[in-house]
Amino acid sequence: MKTRTEITVETERLVIINHRRRNAWCPSCARYVEMLTVDDAAILFHVASRTIFHWAESGVVHSSETPEGLLLICPHSPTFS
Ligand SMILES: [Zn+2]
Numbered sequence: 001m002k003t004r005t006e007i008t009v010e011t012e013r014l015v016i017i018n019h020r021r022r023n024a025w026c027p028s029c030a031r032y033v034e035m036l037t038v039d040d041a042a043i044l045f046h047v048a049s050r051t052i053f054h055w056a057e058s059g060v061v062h063s064s065e066t067p068e069g070l071l072l073i074c075p076h077s078p079t080f081s
Pocket of ligand 1: 076
């Protein structure tokens, strides 16, 4: 698969969560991106997990749900850049 990786957040922080990143379809970006879990996003952006959930619910950030119901957050959301 052709992936153009755009790391817009600090590499240093990404290393911590590297093993937990997963590729998922982002409907807002209309492409596959390396999604973050809610907790990873909370750590990365220094906010509470609850805040991330709220942002996802209100469409402030791009989000996607896995078949297992896990909420994933797109690091390319405008809020994060
Ligand atoms: Zn996105």
